[in-house]
Amino acid sequence: MPTTEFHFDFGSPNAYLAHQMMPALQQRIGQTVDYVPVLLGGLFKLAHNRSPVEAYAEIPNKLAYERLEMRRFIQRHGLTAFRFNPHFPVNTLKVMRGAVAARRLGCFAPYVDAVYAAMWEHGRNLSDDAEIASVLQAAGLDPTAIAALSQDAEVKAELLANTERSHARGAFGSPTFFVGDEIFFGKDSLADLEDEIVRRKAG
Secondary structure, eight states, rough: OOOOEEEEEOOHHHHHHHHHHHHHHHHHHHHHHHEEEEEEHHHHHHTTTTOOHTTTOOOOHHHHHHHHHHHHHHHTEEEEEEEOOOSSSOOHHHHHHHHHHHHHHHHEEEHHHHHHHHHHTTTOOOSSSSHHHHHHHHHTOHHHHHHHHHHSSHHHHHHHHHHEEETTTTTTSSSSSTTEEEESSSGGHHHHHHHHHHHHOOO
16 A cells, blocks of 8 residues: 655644644544655745635635635634634744654644644734744643754755656646545545545555
8 A cells, every 4th residue: 555645834824724624634544644844935936836825816716715715614624723824924944844853853743733823723924933932831842852853964865855756747736645546635635535545555
């Protein structure tokens, strides 16, 4: 059975919503989903893509529908903790490098949970060093160690390589999922993603 990957950036609200669906999905499929940190800004540049806010700036009906679709997803799945971040769009370079560092330090899962909650539940400005440190400290993590390792050349190179590989495999935004080489984009593709996993398990 091929690995199932979730290519994510904390700056995407839809990636946050997909993250909230992962525990139940992993339980149903009996398989751990491998989280792959990527830099969304870099991915946009490589793919010649733009965020929906930019891409649909002159199509107000499309933007309104995007917001409606998000509200429906939130209501359907009871994700009532979600709050749109008042600092959006947030430069996520520091926290995405932090994700790579946290994996090397053995605290990846609590780091991801803490940062996602801070970004999309508590409205924190996670481009600010002091805010990041405060969030990590409150989660029982070591902000000094994570910040220091985030500046390591290998950590920076890994995030860049992840982003470039993601684009080379067909990604253009986040959340993107892969089951082997099969690509799925967006939180609304989760049912198709699960169907693909079940189909492959059944042979």
